[in-house]
Ligand SMILES: [Zn+2]
């Protein structure tokens with residue numbers, strides 16, 4: 001089993017490049033892979049959180065990606081997490097940042113937001129006057145989400161002070177970032193208390209990536225996940241929970257997600273070249289997959305699926 005695991009890890013490393021080689025074309029850098037509460041999670045004494053506290057390599061930032069186009073020295077953030085300051089440092093340590101200029105220049109050409117749950121937008125606060133005090137940064141989001149930020153503090157202050165410039169998108173309409181680089185928002189069913197929710201399809205000159213950190217259930221989606229896998233090269237998808245009995249003492253039907261076991265079962269008959277496009281991300285602290293040596297993680301790889309890794313790059 002141990003040898004198999006080492007082989008699988010070697011395979012994993014070959015699939016997600018280390019991020020140190022200079023890239024010439026657009027790529028996506030993974031900035032985090034944890035569910036909204038991060039790992040370790042506040043005041044949690046579970047074995048995963050304890051391990052993450054004692055060994056920093058076991059800790060994870062909240063799920064987010066950075067789209068980088070070295071041809072124009074541009075980058076776009078997808079989801080602004082509570083870990084944003086450390087994620088910017090992670091990107092800089094990997095040699096990814098915009099050219100330095102005086103003042104408080106926008107850190108990104110733009111920020112794309114999936115929805116208004118804690119892990120996905122509260123990092124915007126770091127752009128405000130108490131922290132970075134950013135020059136205007138375009139924020140791409142749905143009209144309903146924009147209305148929420150405009151109408152509620154403290155977000156409205158970021159808007160009125162022009163730290164962020166809200167750019168409303170229409171679901172299904174391609175947003176061109178370069179002649180051969182685009183982003184399309186796809187509406188996704190999820191607990192939509194303050195905003196609706198979306199996934200993003202990022203299409204580059206030679207590959208495309210689906211970013212879908214949260215969804216209630218695959219069956220409720222107006223799009224077919226199988227069709228999306230067929231047109232994507234890489235799909236970073238909701239892997240919040242490994243199985244349906246993971247949260248003792250909580251009613252998991254009030255926080256629906258497709259469990260990793262459910263997704264693997266749904267995708268098991270897909271051809272291997274589609275299965276290997278699936279990278280599970282957005283892992284809750286309770287998920288055994290947060291331990292890369294767990295039997296659950298070994299099973300995921302053995303069935304032909306993958307786990308997203310913080311710091312990994314995907315060429316587009
Ligand atoms: Zn989330």
Ligand SMILES: [Zn+2]
Pocket residue numbers: 040041044045046047048049285286
């Ligand atoms: Zn925990």
